[in-house]
C-alpha cells in the first residue's frame with residue numbers, strides 16, 4: 330500500500346495529513362513542493378482517495394472500488410491536469426470550471442482537482458480555479474504540485490497549505506529498490522549511483538550495469554588471490570564485451586570506487602557475495618589509497634579517452650605500480 334511507503338519516505342508529510350484527516354481539519358487547498366521522485370503525485374492521489382473512501386481509517390483503504398477508480402483517474406468528481414511541457418491553457422481550466430459548477434456526481438459529494446506542474450498555470454487560469462476554493466459552501470479540494478515553488482503564482486501559494494517533500498536519500502532509494510524486488514547488492518550499488526528514484530528500475534535492468542557487477546565481483550575475488558591473473562581477467566572480460574564497452578567500464582569503475590569507500594566505512598552488506606568481498610579486502614593487505622587514486626584517475630579520463638581498452642590497460646599499469 331502506498332500509505333506505508335509514504336510513512337517511511339515522507340514521515341512529516343504523512344503525519345501532517347494523518348492528523349488533518351483524523352481531526353477532519355483539512356485545508357481546501359494544498360501545495361505539494363518537492364523534487365522529482367519524492368512521491369508528490371502518489372500522495373495527492375492518496376489524499377484524494379482519503380476524501381472519498383468508504384473504508385477509510387485516517388487514510389484511504391486504497392482497495393475499494395472508489396479508491397481504485399480514483400487511482401486510475403476514473404473518478405467522475407476528480408479532475409487531474411498535467412501539462413508537462415506547455416502552459417496550462419485557460420480552456421482546460423474553463424472545462425474544469427464547467428464541471429465544478431455542477432454538483433458532485435459521485436455519492437461522496439466531494440469535488441477534487443489535482444494540478445501537476447502548477448507553476449505552468451497562467452494568472453487567469455489560476456484565478457478562475459481559486460474561485461472554487463473560496464466558495465463558502467464549496468465542497469472542493471484542490472491539490473497543486475510543483476518542483477519549483479519560486480515559479481508558482483503568489484495567489485496560489487498564499488491560499489494553500491504548503492507541504493514540503495524532503496529530498497530522497499540513499500536509504501530511501503535502497504528500500505524502494507528492495508520493494509521492487511531488486512537484489513540487495515544491486516539495490517546497494519544503484520542507490521549510491523543515482524540521484525533520482527525514477528532511475529532505479531531502468532538501471533537495475535541495464536545490461537551494461539549488470540555485466541559490470543559480474544566483472545567487478547570476479548575481478549575483486551581474483552585480485553586478492555592472484556593479482557596477475559586478476560589483471561588478465563579484467564582485460565579479457567572488457568575486451569570480450571565490445572557492445573556498450575564504455576558503459577561497462579564506467580559502471581565497473583564506479584562500482585569499484587564504491588567498494589573501496591564501503592571498505593573504508595566498514596559497511597556491512599546483507600548480500601553474501603559483496604560481504605565476502607569486503608571481508609577479503611579486510612583480511613588482505615592492499616594500499617587502498619593508491620588503488621583508489623588509480624581508479625579515480627581512470628574515471629576522470631574516461632570521457633576523453635578515445636579507447637576504452639587502452640584506459641583499462643593504463644589502469645592495470647597503475648595498479649601494478651601500487
Ligand SMILES: [Zn+2]
Nearest residue numbers: 382390393396
Ligand atoms: Zn477505499
